[in-house]
Amino acid sequence: MTITTTKSAFRKGLADAAPFVLVIIPFSSLFGILATEAGLSVFETLAFSVVVIAGAAQFTALQLMQEHAPTAIVLASALAVNLRMAMYSASLTPYIGAAPLWQRAFAAYLTVDQSYVCSMAQYEKQPDMTIPQRMSYFFGCVTPIVPLWYLFTLVGALLGAQIPDSWALDFALPITFLAMIAPMFRTPAHVVAALVASVASLATAGIPYSLGLIVAGVVGMMAGAQTEVLLDRRSEGAA
Amino acid sequence: MMIDKGTLWFVIIGLGIGSFGLRFVFTGLVGDREMPAWLLRHLRYTAVAILPALVVPQVFAPAATGGQFDPPRFAAAAVALTVGIITKNVLLAIISGAATLYGLLWLLG
Numbered sequence: 001m002t003i004t005t006t007k008s009a010f011r012k013g014l015a016d017a018a019p020f021v022l023v024i025i026p027f028s029s030l031f032g033i034l035a036t037e038a039g040l041s042v043f044e045t046l047a048f049s050v051v052v053i054a055g056a057a058q059f060t061a062l063q064l065m066q067e068h069a070p071t072a073i074v075l076a077s078a079l080a081v082n083l084r085m086a087m088y089s090a091s092l093t094p095y096i097g098a099a100p101l102w103q104r105a106f107a108a109y110l111t112v113d114q115s116y117v118c119s120m121a122q123y124e125k126q127p128d129m130t131i132p133q134r135m136s137y138f139f140g141c142v143t144p145i146v147p148l149w150y151l152f153t154l155v156g157a158l159l160g161a162q163i164p165d166s167w168a169l170d171f172a173l174p175i176t177f178l179a180m181i182a183p184m185f186r187t188p189a190h191v192v193a194a195l196v197a198s199v200a201s202l203a204t205a206g207i208p209y210s211l212g213l214i215v216a217g218v219v220g221m222m223a224g225a226q227t228e229v230l231l232d233r234r235s236e237g238a239a
Numbered sequence: 240m241m242i243d244k245g246t247l248w249f250v251i252i253g254l255g256i257g258s259f260g261l262r263f264v265f266t267g268l269v270g271d272r273e274m275p276a277w278l279l280r281h282l283r284y285t286a287v288a289i290l291p292a293l294v295v296p297q298v299f300a301p302a303a304t305g306g307q308f309d310p311p312r313f314a315a316a317a318v319a320l321t322v323g324i325i326t327k328n329v330l331l332a333i334i335s336g337a338a339t340l341y342g343l344l345w346l347l348g
Contacts, residue, residue, distance in 0.1 A: 179332030182323025220288025
């Protein structure tokens with residue numbers, strides 16, 4: 001279907017993002033459950049999701065606060081997990097950079113994995129879209145996602161208080177993270193980054209204030225970047 | 240393991256401002272200017288490096304067992320990662336990991 005009006009752009013965005021509902025509902029519920037398990041009130045849990053809307057960063061902050069890591073480390077780690085949002089922002093700019101500032105500000109707040117993936121795919125597929133059509137498409141994409149993110153955080157928070165300790169929910173976070181990492185292994189460089197960061201995290205586990213996490217993350221990033229350079233060089237050599 | 244309320248609100252608000260900043264920095268402020276290639280090359284690997292670094296110590300030494308290696312938790316982690324890599328399906332990986340954890344906790348319990 002080719003988009004011809006801003007209204008059809010909104011509807012197409014809505015339809016394209018609809019399957020993500022199946023991911024959003026369990027994730028936001030899980031955050032609500034784990035946050036209340038960690039001692040947050042229902043209001044605090046909901047505020048967290050509304051203010052931040054970034055699943056992985058929220059889970060990271062929650063995990064580190066439970067370990068009583070220093071606040072600076074909590075913020076630095078959660079923001080590091082969210083650095084990809086800066087990359088999304090960078091790659092969306094050529095397409096929507098000319099929209100009015102207030103629209104770009106809304107779009108920035110609503111930039112999540114799903115709205116980014118959908119929008120980029122559509123913008124590349126149909127380069128002749130106008131700026132208002134692109135913005136409508138973007139806001140169409142977030143319509144089935146963000147309200148459900150809030151709603152099911154609330155549902156999870158309300159359920160969370162009733163779940164007994166014997167359910168071993170302590171390990172829901174590591175499992176969730178590992179499940180989220182796997183699809184990120186797009187190239188050998190990504191795998192190297194993850195492996196090096198993992199080994200480094202074990203080697204630096206003794207460093208106080210959870211600083212080992214930052215060290216391991218940076219070492220992993222450098223390993224990934226270096227691997228990319230080496231692989232590029234090799235493929236150029238072969239060509 | 241209570242989280243201090245002052246810290247919590249500081250983190251929520253700080254993370255909110257920081258996350259918005261990360262999302263707004265290019266679409267809102269930088270415009271079409273190019274970023275240096277070396278920076279982009281490192282940024283590509285942040286999530287895939289930080290998330291394992293956060294999880295792996297918990298996999299080998301879970302807080303819930305006082306830092307003792309725990310076979311059910313280790314197996315659950317291995318299954319979640321393996322299913323994730325094979326299927327690229329996040330939800331299926333979580334469900335498989337959870338099933339492994341509860342199955343083994345029940346069997347060994």
